[in-house]
Amino acid sequence: MNRLDAARLGGPSFFAMPDTGHTARRATSAALRWLASRTPSGEVPCLVAEHPSLEGAVPDSNYFAAAQALWSLAAVEGAAPVVRRLIRFVESGALHTGAWRFWTPKTYRPLDPDTDMTACAAAAIRAVGVSVPATTTEMLLAARSSERFVTWVRGPDAPNDVCAVVNANVVWYLGQRAETAATLEWLLSLVMQPEASLPLGYYDTPLFLHHAVSRAYADGVTRLGAARAEMLSVVGALRHSGGAYGNPLETALALCTLANLGERDPDTAEWLLGAQRADASWPEAAFWNGPEQPAPRSLWWGSAELTTAVVLEALRPYLAVTAPRSRDRSRGRHAAR
Secondary structure, eight states, X not given: OOHHHHHHXXXXXXXXXXXXXXXXXXHHHHHHHHHHHHOTTSOOOOEEESSTTOTTOEEOOBSHHHHHHHHHHTTSTTOHHHHHHHHHHHHXXXXXXXXXXXXXXXXXOOOOOBHHHHHHHHHHHHHTTOOOOHHHHHHHHTTEETTEEOSBOOOTTSOOOOOHHHHHHHHHHHOSSGGGHHHHHHHHHHHTSOGGGOOOTTSSSHHHHHHHXXXXXXXXXXXXXXXXXXXXXXXXXXXOTTSOSSSHHHHHHHHHHHHHTTOOOHHHHHHHHHTOOTTSOOOOOOOEEESSTTSXXXXXXXOHHHHHHHHHHHHGGGXXXXXXXXXXXXXXXXXXX
């Protein structure tokens, strides 16, 4: 069963309190209607700004926001119409080399393909049953350097960089295999390191690393389960007394991380429901940053549409349904095609 099949069946319900479940279902339905109105072509609107608050942001047309939203929405009950549009849009960003481009033709700027965009797009469409070209696996495997995966798809002598979150996303797609074994051990060691020493690269906080590692684990990269206790400890330390883990996007990522590790936090689900805006969306927040290293961070990307998609993924385990369903979240689909 892939994630889209799970959405059609209604998806699982775990430990949902009755009031939370009914409220979450109403909130989800309203948010899906809002997202449908915002994504007629399948593109997920995205903003870019010169400050992590996204103050003064301007539109930026890219494929990355849609790839992230596709994964989040694919197993959400009632999201299938939006998901079908997202699939077509994400597929349109693939290159003949097996890589994905970041920017769409609307705002195209010269930029080499990158392994983060490629791995996230490939993993998302694979999860809904769409075949991924074999050249994608070949391209990602060729991006190894000193047992790490570099960010940019370039020649061996060209400048490049290594980001821990990018590596977690690459092994999410490639899975547990001989070529990723050293990278998996490196990621496990990073989870136990203090924040200051983490090579987070294009992401602002360790939460993004723990989310990416937990997602890979939940999707079948079982070796990463060795860091389960450490991830739960780090994420738990971020929790505020009211249930939030920061802004709504960070809180949703934390709740997704807990779910990936087999844990729940109904109070945090309640907090997220209370943060929903009058138009049924959740507010924009920075998801990733740029430009290319080693230049200092000066650009941040995110949108209300992307935050809303991640929140709906986070709330999915708390939806009340008439009977529990299978817990299948496509575990074991890590074997790249």
